[in-house]
Amino acid sequence: MEEKLINFIKSEYLDGDDVEITRDTKLISSGLIDSFSLVSLQTYIEREFGKRIPAPKITAESFDTVGQMIEIINQF
Amino acid sequence: MRLLTLFISFLVFSLLIYWTLPNQKSRTVFLGLASLIFILLADKLAGRITAVLTVYTYFFSVLIENSKRKSFYHKLSVIGIVIVLAFFKYIGFLDAYIHNVTSFFMRMPEYPFEKIIVPLGLSYITFRYISYLTDIYWGINTKTAIYTLLFYGGLFTTFLSGPIDRFERLEKQISVFRINFSRDFVYEGFERITFGLFKKFVIADWTGYLINSISDTNDSFAVKVIALFGFSVQLYMDFAGYSDIAIGTSRLFGLRIMENFNSPYTKPNISQFWRNWHISLSDWIRDYVFFPLSKLSDKKIWLMVFVPVIAMGICGMWHGSEYKFAVWGMYHGAGLSVFQFWSLWKRKNKSLKKISETKWFNFLSVVFTFVFVTIGWVFFR
Numbered sequence: 001m002e003e004k005l006i007n008f009i010k011s012e013y014l015d016g017d018d019v020e021i022t023r024d025t026k027l028i029s030s031g032l033i034d035s036f037s038l039v040s041l042q043t044y045i046e047r048e049f050g051k052r053i054p055a056p057k058i059t060a061e062s063f064d065t066v067g068q069m070i071e072i073i074n075q076f
Numbered sequence: 077m078r079l080l081t082l083f084i085s086f087l088v089f090s091l092l093i094y095w096t097l098p099n100q101k102s103r104t105v106f107l108g109l110a111s112l113i114f115i116l117l118a119d120k121l122a123g124r125i126t127a128v129l130t131v132y133t134y135f136f137s138v139l140i141e142n143s144k145r146k147s148f149y150h151k152l153s154v155i156g157i158v159i160v161l162a163f164f165k166y167i168g169f170l171d172a173y174i175h176n177v178t179s180f181f182m183r184m185p186e187y188p189f190e191k192i193i194v195p196l197g198l199s200y201i202t203f204r205y206i207s208y209l210t211d212i213y214w215g216i217n218t219k220t221a222i223y224t225l226l227f228y229g230g231l232f233t234t235f236l237s238g239p240i241d242r243f244e245r246l247e248k249q250i251s252v253f254r255i256n257f258s259r260d261f262v263y264e265g266f267e268r269i270t271f272g273l274f275k276k277f278v279i280a281d282w283t284g285y286l287i288n289s290i291s292d293t294n295d296s297f298a299v300k301v302i303a304l305f306g307f308s309v310q311l312y313m314d315f316a317g318y319s320d321i322a323i324g325t326s327r328l329f330g331l332r333i334m335e336n337f338n339s340p341y342t343k344p345n346i347s348q349f350w351r352n353w354h355i356s357l358s359d360w361i362r363d364y365v366f367f368p369l370s371k372l373s374d375k376k377i378w379l380m381v382f383v384p385v386i387a388m389g390i391c392g393m394w395h396g397s398e399y400k401f402a403v404w405g406m407y408h409g410a411g412l413s414v415f416q417f418w419s420l421w422k423r424k425n426k427s428l429k430k431i432s433e434t435k436w437f438n439f440l441s442v443v444f445t446f447v448f449v450t451i452g453w454v455f456f457r
Contacts, residue, residue: 034347035351039367043371055367055368076215
C-alpha cells in the first residue's frame with residue numbers, strides 16, 4: 001500500500017520531480033502537493049484499495065504523510 | 077441589548093447549575109434543555125424550529141443507522157432540512173417572483189412572504205444537523221440520544237454565531253463520566269471572552285465608526301478604497317470577536333469548541349485563506365459540498381472550474397438571501413479555480429516554482445491575497 005501511494009503521488013502530483021518521498025515526508029504542509037489533490041487521492045484510494053474514506057477524515061492535517069494516510073485507510 | 081442581557085443571565089444561571097450536577101450525562105441534558113429555553117426566549121419561532129428539527133434529525137438518524145435503505149433516508153433527511161432552511165431564508169427574497177407566477181396562473185391572493193423573518197441561528201443548526209446525519213451515513217458517527225443531539229445542535233453559546241462544530245469532536249468531550257472543574261476553564265474562558273469583546277467592541281466597532289465618518293464627509297475614490305480596506309478589518313474583527321466569545325463562554329463549561337479563524341489575512345493564497353477563515357463553515361463546504369460534487373465527474377473543467385464556483389456559490393448563499401452573496405461566493409470560487417490552474421502551471425515550470433519559493437514572492441502573495449479578499453467584500457458592504 002505504501003509503495004503504491006508513493007508512486008501515485010509522484011506520478012500524479014510531482015510530475016517525475018526528483019523528490020524522495022518516504023512514509024513520513026510532509027506532503028501538504030511542506031507545499032509538495034496542494035490540498036485540492038486530496039479529492040483525487042480519495043478517488044484513487046477508493047479505486048485501488050476499495051476503501052471509501054469519508055471527506056471529513058481527509059484533511060490537510062490528517063493526510064499530510066503517507067503514513068497518516070495508511071493509518072486512516074486501515075480504519076475503514 | 078435584550079439578547080445580550082438574556083445571554084449573560086443565562087450564562088451565569090446555567091454555569092452555576094451545570095457545575096453542581098453530578099455527571100456529564102445530567103449536564104448534557106441540562107445544557108441542551110437550558111439552550112432550548114434560551115432560544116425560545118430569544119426567538120419563539122427559532123425555539124420551535126430547533127425542537128422540531130431535533131426530533132426530525134433524531135428520527136432520521138435512527139432510520140439511517142438501522143435501515144437497509146440508508147442512502148434513501150439520508151437524502152430524504154437532508155432534503156427536508158434544506159427545504160426548512162430555504163423556506164425561511166430565501167422565500168422573502170423570492171416573494172416577488174412567486175407572487176408574479178402564482179397570480180398569473182391561479183389568481184391567488186397575495187401572501188406577505190417578505191414578512192417572514194429568518195429565525196435566529198437557523199443557518200447554523202441546519203448545517204450542524206446535515207453534517208450529523210451525513211456522518212452517520214458515512215459511518216463516522218453512530219446515532220446519539222435525543223438530548224445529546226439537542227445539546228449539539230442548540231448549545232446556546234454557539235447557537236447565534238457558530239462555529240459549526242462537528243458532532244464527533246463534541247461527543248468525544250462529553251462522553252466521559254464527568255469533566256472535573258478546573259480553574260483553567262475560568263482563566264482560559266475569560267481570557268478568550270476578553271479578546272473577543274476587544275476585537276468586537278473596540279477594533280471592529282471603532283473601525284466601523286471611523287470608516288463611516290470619513291465616507292460621510294468625502295466621496296472620492298481614494299476614500300472609498302481606504303473605507304473598503306477598513307471594512308475588511310472591521311468584518312474580520314467583528315466575526316472573529318464573536319467566535320472568540322463563543323469559544324470562551326463554552327470553555328467556562330469545560331468544552332473546547334473548534335477554532336474558527338487562524339490569521340487568515342496573512343496567508344499567501346486563496347486556498348490557504350479559506351482554510352483559515354470561518355474554518356468551521358469552509359470545512360463544512362469542503363466535506364459536504366466540494367468532495368461530493370467532485371465525485372460527479374472526473375473532467376478537468378468540472379473539477380477545476382465548476383466545482384469550486386458552485387461550492388463557493390453555495391457558501392455565499394449561506395451568508396444571506398440576496399444575489400450579492402452568491403456572487404461573492406462565486407468570485408471566491410473563481411479565485412480558487414485560478415489558483416488551481418496556477419498551481420498546476422507552477423508544478424510544470426521549474427523556474428516559476430523556484431521563484432515562488434522566495435521570500436519576496438511569498439510576501440507579495442500575501443498582499444495580493446489580502447487585496448483579492450478585500451475587493452470581494454464590496455459585495456458585503
